Amino acid sequence: MDIEINVEDDVNERIDVYLADELDNFSRSYIQKLIKKNKIKVNNELIKSKYIISEGDKIYIELPEEKKLELIPENININIIYEDDDVAIVYKPRDMVVHPAPGNYNSTLVNALLYHLDTLSNINGNIRPGIVHRIDKDTTGLLMIAKTNLAHLSLAEQLKKHTINRRYIALVEGNIKEDKGIINAPIGRNPKDRKKMCVTEENSKHAVTHFKVIERFKGYTLIEAKLETGRTHQIRVHMKYIKHPVVGDKVYGIKKQKFNLEGQLLHAKTIGFIHPRSGEYLEFKSELPKDFSNLLRIIRNK
Template identity: 60%
Template structure:
């Protein structure tokens, strides 16, 4: 079933543009990835013939027909799971995800996820990421707590996703790391990619990988441990965890990149996404939200402070 049919006639000024670029200029509310998927799935024709190559160069006089499919019906089960809503309107939601909650269903985590909770709480979510990840613009790890933005419609989703792509989202994390960081602040600029050998450590600083930048500043020192605020400039998988391990200050409790023998009783990394700022997809105003530290995190800080006395 199709929701809509868009028809365009290529003008001289657009001649020789790639097909995906041309369609992007016409369907400005849709992401390039979505448009490329439309082409790949056979939903675009040129002169009445289906064209599945995004690299096709359009010509003056070409008639481009785009069949917009109806959003796939979401099949993930809605569950009445409490979730802390920090902000909500008709376009998006900002949630404070608790620790030990997976963001979306995956093998081994079919329910009890943030998506299950959001489907119960919200009447609708964006469909760009399909039935498994409705509304999810970005993710944080299961054992990382903190703020996430979620889109209720595709226009909002694309607008927020573009800000992530442009690295214009404000994302500040609190983390407790091993060792005494002597510098008050610093920047880690080191590319992150798949580990070439160790399948457990899925990501590592390695040459010829994706550019990654993390800024950090020391908030409090505890001798053998340091509380830091880390701000992401890029958003690679496990970026803070990999970068801090790279400079020999891994997060406490980190099962992948941390120390083998942990003195502090914690399962999973001490990492909290505390601050989130972005341009609102509808009002175009800058919004910034802050969250409280979770109880487990505050409890560790209290123990570390008491040990200094």
């Protein structure tokens, strides 16, 4: 499979940096190897990794034939909330990547799933078996896993139609005055830092987040956020956009964090969907991780 990219933004950065940010699951070192093997051209000419791309450049990437990777099942302790012949619901802890990527094939949720589950769908390729949707490395909570291709197609279609009930709990900076609200703002790559997402009208996708206030504290608000769409970092970006970033967010949060947290206080608490085979609506909930609940207890006591 070959890839063609037309550069529409004046990003003014090295091609290896740009492509590593632009392409999912491609590390910068992997991009550099492709360049050394003359597999990447810009405007039909070979280049080096230090080439600075600019608006109007046409990038052509010749990918080598995909080798079937034998991912290693790993006996990593994970909490399987529910399992039947078609689907599983698992709890992803903080600091765990959902699926392998080039250069990082171990200690992911997929490695654990391969050990604990007897079958997984293969629609998303051999490095993402069973994975229908993702949450960020430092976000905790529930994920749907497809054990069969039938289940995968059904769950993916429900995601596409925005009928999956996905609710998150987040602690955000400041006090939100409204009891509830809707953030309707498109999300795309940040033109100034392509490792980040932002609210932008350029090269963006429609994004909607519903939120309601659960509890207010001095300087903080506990909210429930419901996803209507599922863009990369959506809740984190939207909360920053309305000037209430998620506490502990090292990418989109405030610079001077008051608490020694390992990641953002964002938790995928509820997931609800129509079962692919029975047609029954199933819904699952999970408890907050200890660091989240402990911090809530501290600020409540204050």
